[in-house]
Amino acid sequence: MLISIVEFFRNLPAKTCAGCGKEIEEQHECYVDLCHQCMGMTERD
Numbered sequence: 612m613l614i615s616i617v618e619f620f621r622n623l624p625a626k627t628c629a630g631c632g633k634e635i636e637e638q639h640e641c642y643v644d645l646c647h648q649c650m651g652m653t654e655r656d
């Protein structure tokens with residue numbers, strides 16, 4: 612039984628921030644593992 616790529620992504624669990632564990636809502640930034648808040652904090656270094 613084949614599962615379409617759409618079904619695959621629909622069944623993925625909510626993405627969470629690698630820094631604080633908060634759910635990331637910005638799906639278009641799928642290449643980022645940090646929320647905006649943590650990204651701002653890491654950019655200081």
Ligand SMILES: [Zn+2]
Binds near residue numbers: 629630647648650
């Ligand atoms: Zn975060």
